[in-house]
Amino acid sequence: MKLKLKVKRGNDSEVRYDTFEVEVQEGMTFLRALQMIKEDVDPTLTFRQFCRAGICGTCAITINGFPKLSCREQVLPYAMMGEEVVLEPLDRFPVIRDLAVDSSQMITEMKKLRTWISGFSGDVRIPPELSKKIERSADCILCLACQSHCPQMLEEDYAGPLYFAKLYRFLEDPRDDEGLMRLKVAVEEGNLYHCLSCNKCNNVCPKEVEPATLIRELMTYTDIDGKGKE
Ligand code: SF4
Ligand code: SF4
Ligand code: FES
Structure with a gap:
Protein backbone atom coordinates (compact mmCIF):
# COMPACT_ATOMS: atom_id res chain seq x y z
CA MET A 1 0.00 0.00 0.00
CA ASP A 102 10.45 29.31 14.47
CA SER A 103 9.32 28.78 18.06
CA SER A 104 11.47 31.48 19.68
CA GLN A 105 8.32 33.53 20.37
CA MET A 106 7.37 30.78 22.84
CA ILE A 107 10.52 31.42 24.90
CA THR A 108 9.78 35.15 25.04
CA GLU A 109 6.23 34.55 26.25
CA MET A 110 7.36 32.00 28.83
CA LYS A 111 9.79 34.51 30.27
CA LYS A 112 7.06 37.15 30.42
CA LEU A 113 4.67 34.84 32.26
CA ARG A 114 7.51 33.33 34.34
CA THR A 115 6.37 29.75 33.82
CA TRP A 116 8.73 28.08 36.25
CA ILE A 117 8.68 27.26 39.97
CA SER A 118 9.61 30.29 42.05
CA GLY A 119 10.58 30.61 45.73
CA PHE A 120 11.25 26.90 46.29
CA SER A 121 13.34 26.09 49.38
CA GLY A 122 13.50 23.15 51.80
CA ASP A 123 11.32 20.04 51.86
CA VAL A 124 7.79 20.27 50.56
CA ARG A 125 5.37 17.37 50.60
CA ILE A 126 2.85 17.27 47.78
CA PRO A 127 -0.16 15.17 48.73
CA PRO A 128 -1.27 12.63 46.09
CA GLU A 129 -4.58 14.40 45.50
CA LEU A 130 -2.78 17.69 44.78
CA SER A 131 -0.25 15.94 42.57
CA LYS A 132 -3.19 14.54 40.60
CA LYS A 133 -4.72 17.98 40.32
CA ILE A 134 -1.63 19.62 38.78
CA GLU A 135 -0.63 16.56 36.77
CA ARG A 136 -2.29 17.63 33.52
CA SER A 137 -0.74 21.08 33.60
CA ALA A 138 2.68 19.57 34.29
CA ASP A 139 2.27 17.07 31.43
CA CYS A 140 2.55 19.77 28.74
CA ILE A 141 5.46 19.02 26.39
CA LEU A 142 5.47 22.47 24.70
CA CYS A 143 4.58 20.97 21.34
CA LEU A 144 2.74 24.15 20.22
CA ALA A 145 -0.20 22.19 18.77
CA CYS A 146 -2.72 24.14 20.86
CA GLN A 147 -1.14 27.48 20.03
CA SER A 148 -1.27 26.75 16.32
CA HIS A 149 -4.95 25.74 16.41
CA CYS A 150 -6.29 28.46 18.71
CA PRO A 151 -8.37 31.04 16.79
CA GLN A 152 -7.61 33.72 19.38
CA MET A 153 -3.92 33.55 18.52
CA LEU A 154 -4.77 35.90 15.67
CA GLU A 155 -5.15 38.52 18.40
CA GLU A 156 -1.67 39.93 18.87
CA ASP A 157 -1.57 40.13 22.68
CA TYR A 158 -3.32 36.86 23.51
CA ALA A 159 -0.73 34.66 25.23
CA GLY A 160 -2.41 31.40 24.24
CA PRO A 161 -3.47 28.05 25.69
CA LEU A 162 0.05 26.70 26.21
CA TYR A 163 0.95 29.44 28.71
CA PHE A 164 -2.32 29.39 30.56
CA ALA A 165 -2.14 25.61 30.87
CA LYS A 166 1.40 25.91 32.25
CA LEU A 167 0.33 28.67 34.62
CA TYR A 168 -2.37 26.56 36.23
CA ARG A 169 0.01 24.42 38.27
CA PHE A 170 1.66 27.43 39.91
CA LEU A 171 -1.57 28.41 41.60
CA GLU A 172 -1.71 25.06 43.35
CA ASP A 173 1.91 23.92 43.63
CA PRO A 174 3.10 24.51 47.24
CA ARG A 175 6.68 24.98 46.01
CA ASP A 176 5.69 28.17 44.25
CA ASP A 177 4.94 31.54 45.83
CA GLU A 178 4.17 33.72 42.82
CA GLY A 179 1.07 32.05 41.44
CA LEU A 180 -1.35 34.93 41.87
CA MET A 181 1.18 37.45 40.62
CA ARG A 182 1.59 35.43 37.46
CA LEU A 183 -2.16 35.14 37.11
CA LYS A 184 -2.36 38.92 37.25
CA VAL A 185 0.19 39.13 34.40
CA ALA A 186 -1.75 36.49 32.47
CA VAL A 187 -4.95 38.53 32.79
CA GLU A 188 -3.48 41.97 32.16
CA GLU A 189 -0.77 41.18 29.60
CA GLY A 190 -1.81 37.78 28.29
CA ASN A 191 -5.54 38.59 27.99
CA LEU A 192 -6.67 35.39 29.67
CA TYR A 193 -10.31 36.47 29.57
CA HIS A 194 -10.24 36.76 25.77
CA CYS A 195 -10.38 32.97 25.53
CA LEU A 196 -13.41 31.95 23.46
CA SER A 197 -13.81 28.69 25.36
CA CYS A 198 -14.10 26.95 22.00
CA ASN A 199 -12.20 23.84 23.20
CA LYS A 200 -10.14 23.61 20.00
CA CYS A 201 -6.97 23.44 22.10
CA ASN A 202 -8.42 20.56 24.13
CA ASN A 203 -9.19 18.66 20.94
CA VAL A 204 -5.68 18.82 19.49
CA CYS A 205 -3.50 18.42 22.60
CA PRO A 206 -1.63 15.09 22.27
CA LYS A 207 -1.03 14.86 26.04
CA GLU A 208 -4.60 15.47 27.20
CA VAL A 209 -3.59 18.58 29.10
CA GLU A 210 -6.97 20.16 28.24
CA PRO A 211 -5.83 23.80 28.22
CA ALA A 212 -9.37 25.16 27.74
CA THR A 213 -10.56 23.31 30.84
CA LEU A 214 -7.61 24.67 32.84
CA ILE A 215 -8.30 28.19 31.53
CA ARG A 216 -11.89 27.95 32.79
CA GLU A 217 -10.55 26.89 36.17
CA LEU A 218 -8.03 29.74 36.17
CA MET A 219 -10.92 32.14 35.70
CA THR A 220 -12.37 30.99 39.00
CA TYR A 221 -9.36 32.45 40.85
CA THR A 222 -10.83 35.88 41.46
CA ASP A 223 -8.47 37.17 44.16
CA ILE A 224 -5.90 38.56 41.78
CA ASP A 225 -4.05 40.93 44.07
CA GLY A 226 -0.50 40.22 42.92
CA LYS A 227 0.67 39.35 46.43
CA GLY A 228 1.12 35.62 45.89
CA LYS A 229 -0.57 32.70 47.56
CA GLU A 230 -1.60 32.81 51.20
S1 SF4 B 1 -10.56 27.45 24.24
FE1 SF4 B 1 -9.51 29.44 24.36
S2 SF4 B 1 -7.34 28.94 24.35
FE2 SF4 B 1 -8.45 27.09 23.65
S3 SF4 B 1 -8.47 27.25 21.43
FE3 SF4 B 1 -10.37 28.21 22.14
S4 SF4 B 1 -9.85 30.40 22.36
FE4 SF4 B 1 -7.92 29.27 22.22
S1 SF4 C 1 -1.03 20.95 22.83
FE1 SF4 C 1 -0.93 20.20 24.93
S2 SF4 C 1 1.16 19.43 25.18
FE2 SF4 C 1 1.14 20.67 23.33
S3 SF4 C 1 1.78 22.73 24.03
FE3 SF4 C 1 -0.47 22.67 24.11
S4 SF4 C 1 -0.97 22.06 26.20
FE4 SF4 C 1 1.19 21.55 25.86
S1 FES D 1 9.96 13.58 18.17
FE1 FES D 1 9.64 14.06 20.28
S2 FES D 1 7.49 14.24 20.45
FE2 FES D 1 7.79 13.61 18.41
Whole structure:
Protein backbone atom coordinates (compact mmCIF):
# COMPACT_ATOMS: atom_id res chain seq x y z
CA MET A 1 0.00 0.00 0.00
CA LYS A 2 1.24 3.49 -0.86
CA LEU A 3 0.93 6.67 1.18
CA LYS A 4 0.57 9.78 -0.97
CA LEU A 5 1.90 12.95 0.64
CA LYS A 6 1.62 16.55 -0.47
CA VAL A 7 4.20 18.53 1.50
CA LYS A 8 4.37 22.29 1.85
CA ARG A 9 7.88 23.47 1.05
CA GLY A 10 9.83 26.70 1.32
CA ASN A 11 9.16 29.49 3.79
CA ASP A 12 6.72 32.36 4.29
CA SER A 13 7.96 34.27 1.25
CA GLU A 14 8.33 31.36 -1.18
CA VAL A 15 5.88 28.47 -1.04
CA ARG A 16 5.28 25.37 -3.14
CA TYR A 17 3.83 21.91 -2.60
CA ASP A 18 5.76 18.75 -3.52
CA THR A 19 4.17 15.32 -3.78
CA PHE A 20 5.77 12.08 -2.64
CA GLU A 21 4.77 8.43 -2.43
CA VAL A 22 5.97 6.18 0.36
CA GLU A 23 5.49 2.43 0.72
CA VAL A 24 3.51 1.89 3.93
CA GLN A 25 5.23 -0.27 6.55
CA GLU A 26 3.76 -1.82 9.66
CA GLY A 27 3.51 0.69 12.51
CA MET A 28 4.68 3.53 10.30
CA THR A 29 4.29 7.08 11.57
CA PHE A 30 4.33 10.30 9.57
CA LEU A 31 7.74 11.06 11.02
CA ARG A 32 9.06 7.76 9.66
CA ALA A 33 7.55 8.58 6.26
CA LEU A 34 9.29 11.95 6.27
CA GLN A 35 12.56 10.31 7.28
CA MET A 36 12.27 7.84 4.38
CA ILE A 37 11.66 10.67 1.91
CA LYS A 38 14.66 12.53 3.28
CA GLU A 39 16.87 9.44 3.16
CA ASP A 40 15.82 8.12 -0.25
CA VAL A 41 14.27 10.90 -2.32
CA ASP A 42 14.97 14.47 -1.22
CA PRO A 43 17.68 15.18 1.37
CA THR A 44 16.67 18.85 1.48
CA LEU A 45 13.27 18.10 3.04
CA THR A 46 13.30 19.90 6.40
CA PHE A 47 11.38 18.92 9.53
CA ARG A 48 12.05 18.66 13.25
CA GLN A 49 12.42 15.49 15.30
CA PHE A 50 14.15 14.37 18.46
CA CYS A 51 12.76 11.75 20.85
CA ARG A 52 10.48 9.90 18.37
CA ALA A 53 8.41 8.86 21.37
CA GLY A 54 5.88 11.64 21.92
CA ILE A 55 7.88 13.13 24.78
CA CYS A 56 9.89 16.11 23.54
CA GLY A 57 7.15 17.96 21.60
CA THR A 58 9.53 18.80 18.76
CA CYS A 59 7.89 17.09 15.80
CA ALA A 60 4.42 18.68 15.67
CA ILE A 61 3.22 19.47 12.15
CA THR A 62 -0.16 20.03 10.53
CA ILE A 63 -1.68 16.90 8.98
CA ASN A 64 -4.74 17.53 6.85
CA GLY A 65 -5.34 20.77 8.73
CA PHE A 66 -4.88 19.45 12.28
CA PRO A 67 -1.75 19.77 14.42
CA LYS A 68 -0.34 16.36 15.36
CA LEU A 69 2.86 14.87 16.71
CA SER A 70 4.30 13.31 13.57
CA CYS A 71 6.16 10.70 15.62
CA ARG A 72 2.89 9.40 17.06
CA GLU A 73 0.44 9.75 14.20
CA GLN A 74 0.08 6.48 12.31
CA VAL A 75 -0.09 6.66 8.51
CA LEU A 76 -2.19 3.52 7.98
CA PRO A 77 -5.69 5.01 8.45
CA TYR A 78 -4.80 7.81 6.03
CA ALA A 79 -3.22 5.46 3.48
CA MET A 80 -6.30 3.22 3.55
CA MET A 81 -8.42 6.19 2.45
CA GLY A 82 -6.22 6.30 -0.67
CA GLU A 83 -6.24 10.09 -0.78
CA GLU A 84 -3.35 12.51 -0.73
CA VAL A 85 -2.43 13.65 2.81
CA VAL A 86 -1.40 17.30 3.12
CA LEU A 87 1.51 18.04 5.48
CA GLU A 88 2.14 21.65 6.44
CA PRO A 89 4.07 23.50 9.14
CA LEU A 90 2.20 24.59 12.27
CA ASP A 91 -0.07 27.59 11.74
CA ARG A 92 0.54 30.89 13.56
CA PHE A 93 4.33 30.48 13.62
CA PRO A 94 6.91 31.86 11.19
CA VAL A 95 8.25 29.15 8.90
CA ILE A 96 12.01 28.66 8.80
CA ARG A 97 11.86 26.08 6.05
CA ASP A 98 9.40 23.41 4.90
CA LEU A 99 7.83 21.91 8.07
CA ALA A 100 10.16 23.58 10.59
CA VAL A 101 8.79 26.67 12.35
CA ASP A 102 10.45 29.31 14.47
CA SER A 103 9.32 28.78 18.06
CA SER A 104 11.47 31.48 19.68
CA GLN A 105 8.32 33.53 20.37
CA MET A 106 7.37 30.78 22.84
CA ILE A 107 10.52 31.42 24.90
CA THR A 108 9.78 35.15 25.04
CA GLU A 109 6.23 34.55 26.25
CA MET A 110 7.36 32.00 28.83
CA LYS A 111 9.79 34.51 30.27
CA LYS A 112 7.06 37.15 30.42
CA LEU A 113 4.67 34.84 32.26
CA ARG A 114 7.51 33.33 34.34
CA THR A 115 6.37 29.75 33.82
CA TRP A 116 8.73 28.08 36.25
CA ILE A 117 8.68 27.26 39.97
CA SER A 118 9.61 30.29 42.05
CA GLY A 119 10.58 30.61 45.73
CA PHE A 120 11.25 26.90 46.29
CA SER A 121 13.34 26.09 49.38
CA GLY A 122 13.50 23.15 51.80
CA ASP A 123 11.32 20.04 51.86
CA VAL A 124 7.79 20.27 50.56
CA ARG A 125 5.37 17.37 50.60
CA ILE A 126 2.85 17.27 47.78
CA PRO A 127 -0.16 15.17 48.73
CA PRO A 128 -1.27 12.63 46.09
CA GLU A 129 -4.58 14.40 45.50
CA LEU A 130 -2.78 17.69 44.78
CA SER A 131 -0.25 15.94 42.57
CA LYS A 132 -3.19 14.54 40.60
CA LYS A 133 -4.72 17.98 40.32
CA ILE A 134 -1.63 19.62 38.78
CA GLU A 135 -0.63 16.56 36.77
CA ARG A 136 -2.29 17.63 33.52
CA SER A 137 -0.74 21.08 33.60
CA ALA A 138 2.68 19.57 34.29
CA ASP A 139 2.27 17.07 31.43
CA CYS A 140 2.55 19.77 28.74
CA ILE A 141 5.46 19.02 26.39
CA LEU A 142 5.47 22.47 24.70
CA CYS A 143 4.58 20.97 21.34
CA LEU A 144 2.74 24.15 20.22
CA ALA A 145 -0.20 22.19 18.77
CA CYS A 146 -2.72 24.14 20.86
CA GLN A 147 -1.14 27.48 20.03
CA SER A 148 -1.27 26.75 16.32
CA HIS A 149 -4.95 25.74 16.41
CA CYS A 150 -6.29 28.46 18.71
CA PRO A 151 -8.37 31.04 16.79
CA GLN A 152 -7.61 33.72 19.38
CA MET A 153 -3.92 33.55 18.52
CA LEU A 154 -4.77 35.90 15.67
CA GLU A 155 -5.15 38.52 18.40
CA GLU A 156 -1.67 39.93 18.87
CA ASP A 157 -1.57 40.13 22.68
CA TYR A 158 -3.32 36.86 23.51
CA ALA A 159 -0.73 34.66 25.23
CA GLY A 160 -2.41 31.40 24.24
CA PRO A 161 -3.47 28.05 25.69
CA LEU A 162 0.05 26.70 26.21
CA TYR A 163 0.95 29.44 28.71
CA PHE A 164 -2.32 29.39 30.56
CA ALA A 165 -2.14 25.61 30.87
CA LYS A 166 1.40 25.91 32.25
CA LEU A 167 0.33 28.67 34.62
CA TYR A 168 -2.37 26.56 36.23
CA ARG A 169 0.01 24.42 38.27
CA PHE A 170 1.66 27.43 39.91
CA LEU A 171 -1.57 28.41 41.60
CA GLU A 172 -1.71 25.06 43.35
CA ASP A 173 1.91 23.92 43.63
CA PRO A 174 3.10 24.51 47.24
CA ARG A 175 6.68 24.98 46.01
CA ASP A 176 5.69 28.17 44.25
CA ASP A 177 4.94 31.54 45.83
CA GLU A 178 4.17 33.72 42.82
CA GLY A 179 1.07 32.05 41.44
CA LEU A 180 -1.35 34.93 41.87
CA MET A 181 1.18 37.45 40.62
CA ARG A 182 1.59 35.43 37.46
CA LEU A 183 -2.16 35.14 37.11
CA LYS A 184 -2.36 38.92 37.25
CA VAL A 185 0.19 39.13 34.40
CA ALA A 186 -1.75 36.49 32.47
CA VAL A 187 -4.95 38.53 32.79
CA GLU A 188 -3.48 41.97 32.16
CA GLU A 189 -0.77 41.18 29.60
CA GLY A 190 -1.81 37.78 28.29
CA ASN A 191 -5.54 38.59 27.99
CA LEU A 192 -6.67 35.39 29.67
CA TYR A 193 -10.31 36.47 29.57
CA HIS A 194 -10.24 36.76 25.77
CA CYS A 195 -10.38 32.97 25.53
CA LEU A 196 -13.41 31.95 23.46
CA SER A 197 -13.81 28.69 25.36
CA CYS A 198 -14.10 26.95 22.00
CA ASN A 199 -12.20 23.84 23.20
CA LYS A 200 -10.14 23.61 20.00
CA CYS A 201 -6.97 23.44 22.10
CA ASN A 202 -8.42 20.56 24.13
CA ASN A 203 -9.19 18.66 20.94
CA VAL A 204 -5.68 18.82 19.49
CA CYS A 205 -3.50 18.42 22.60
CA PRO A 206 -1.63 15.09 22.27
CA LYS A 207 -1.03 14.86 26.04
CA GLU A 208 -4.60 15.47 27.20
CA VAL A 209 -3.59 18.58 29.10
CA GLU A 210 -6.97 20.16 28.24
CA PRO A 211 -5.83 23.80 28.22
CA ALA A 212 -9.37 25.16 27.74
CA THR A 213 -10.56 23.31 30.84
CA LEU A 214 -7.61 24.67 32.84
CA ILE A 215 -8.30 28.19 31.53
CA ARG A 216 -11.89 27.95 32.79
CA GLU A 217 -10.55 26.89 36.17
CA LEU A 218 -8.03 29.74 36.17
CA MET A 219 -10.92 32.14 35.70
CA THR A 220 -12.37 30.99 39.00
CA TYR A 221 -9.36 32.45 40.85
CA THR A 222 -10.83 35.88 41.46
CA ASP A 223 -8.47 37.17 44.16
CA ILE A 224 -5.90 38.56 41.78
CA ASP A 225 -4.05 40.93 44.07
CA GLY A 226 -0.50 40.22 42.92
CA LYS A 227 0.67 39.35 46.43
CA GLY A 228 1.12 35.62 45.89
CA LYS A 229 -0.57 32.70 47.56
CA GLU A 230 -1.60 32.81 51.20
S1 SF4 B 1 -10.56 27.45 24.24
FE1 SF4 B 1 -9.51 29.44 24.36
S2 SF4 B 1 -7.34 28.94 24.35
FE2 SF4 B 1 -8.45 27.09 23.65
S3 SF4 B 1 -8.47 27.25 21.43
FE3 SF4 B 1 -10.37 28.21 22.14
S4 SF4 B 1 -9.85 30.40 22.36
FE4 SF4 B 1 -7.92 29.27 22.22
S1 SF4 C 1 -0.97 22.06 26.20
FE1 SF4 C 1 -0.93 20.20 24.93
S2 SF4 C 1 -1.03 20.95 22.83
FE2 SF4 C 1 -0.47 22.67 24.11
S3 SF4 C 1 1.78 22.73 24.03
FE3 SF4 C 1 1.19 21.55 25.86
S4 SF4 C 1 1.16 19.43 25.18
FE4 SF4 C 1 1.14 20.67 23.33
S1 FES D 1 9.96 13.58 18.17
FE1 FES D 1 9.64 14.06 20.28
S2 FES D 1 7.49 14.24 20.45
FE2 FES D 1 7.79 13.61 18.41
